[in-house]
Amino acid sequence: MVRLIFTVLTVFVLILSPAKASEDYYLGKLGKPVGDVYFKEFKYHLRGHYSDGLTDINLYATPISSSLYGIELWMHQKNRKCKDQLVPYYRELAIKYFGRDHNIIVNGEEQMVDGVLHPSVYVIDFNRSNEYVGSKEIDVGSTRRLSKLSGQRLIVICRNKIRNAAVIKFIDFKAVKRRIAEVYKNNPVLQNLLRGNYAPSENNDSSIQSPFGITLGKAFEPASIYSVIENDLYKIEPPVSHDIFSDYYVWSTSLSDTVYDVMGVKLFTDQLQCRIVMNSITESLHRKLGGKLRPWMTVDDITHDQVLEKVANDKIRIKAECTPSSKFVLIQTLVRDGQNEFAGSLRFYLKDYWQFEDVEKCTINPAQRACY
DSSP states (O other): OHHHHHHHHHHHHHHHSHHHHHHHHHHHHTTSBOOSSOOEEOSSOEEEEEEOSSEEEEEEEOTTTOBEEEEEEEEOOOHHHIIIIIHHHHHHHHHHHHOSOEEEEEEEEEEEETTEEEEEEEEEEESOOSOOOOGGGTTTOOGGGGGGOOSEEEEEESSOTTTSSEEEEEEEHHHHHHHHHHHHHTOHHHHHHHTTOOOSSSOTTSTTTSGGGOOTTSBOOOOSSEEEEETTEEEEOOSSOOSSOSEEEEEEOSSSOBEEEEEEEEEESSHHHHHHHHHHHHHHHHHHHOSEEOOOEEETTTEEEEEEEEETTTTEEEEEEEEEGGGOTTGGGSOOOSOOOEEEEEEEEETTHHHHHHHHHHHHOTTSGGGO
């Protein structure tokens, strides 16, 4: 009888304050396997959901061991209440479970989270190294130092752009590493990428396989001089430069650092000069490599491009482009001298790069909208 009364009272308390009871309970489980939750299976993770009408709770777990790596709460709160009430409350709740070793990373600023830019975000790290490695790791940590990741993170989004609600996230980085390892076990594409087996041809020294001395399909090995532009985009001093180009860029994937795009850029005074120079390069490559050279085409009436395809077993494409400086997205990173009206660019890229690029992005952070 006493046991029955106790059970009824326990259920009554949970009904009165399910969100508080749930967040307290699951914070204690963060980083550990959870067997008392119904999870829906996705390709890169498991997801559980609970709602009391006022607060939605999403639980994220690893696909094999069901280890809880993320907790997400959605609630309707005005921005002032979020800053003055939610942020202090959840900071103290995180301290209760994670300890007082914490650092404020973002304090009410505009920040990208899960691929969406939000106007007011708070981020606090717990039990992590003192080295902060950039805004791209707001969700899961710097992929290039994934082996060193530890600790936990609290994210409070005071105004979510999608549902106009406050969002609170708790992340355990060690469990994130466990999820990536579990995804790796069952994903042959990711296995090949991390083993460096995505090179499109056997000749790594060829001009098309290694444009400007950077090998496509292999892990990026930065030269002595390089800078990070954003996420996985680098400006480099290449091992092999060309007299025509002044600036060089490399794109690599998020987890294995596989190079999928290499570009050289030069600024010109007018479009005609750009077309003449870039056309001479593509025709020279066509004579040397064969393939199919597509005629110059106009994009948005002012940008012209030309593509050489069906080379290197139809795995690599080469694209020349003449773009007005005002529309060239990397214009602020270029070396400029005098009146430069057009940016001429030559890109060597893997034809199907988007397939494995998406695999890596979703392996790192399956909460991104593109991964569902």
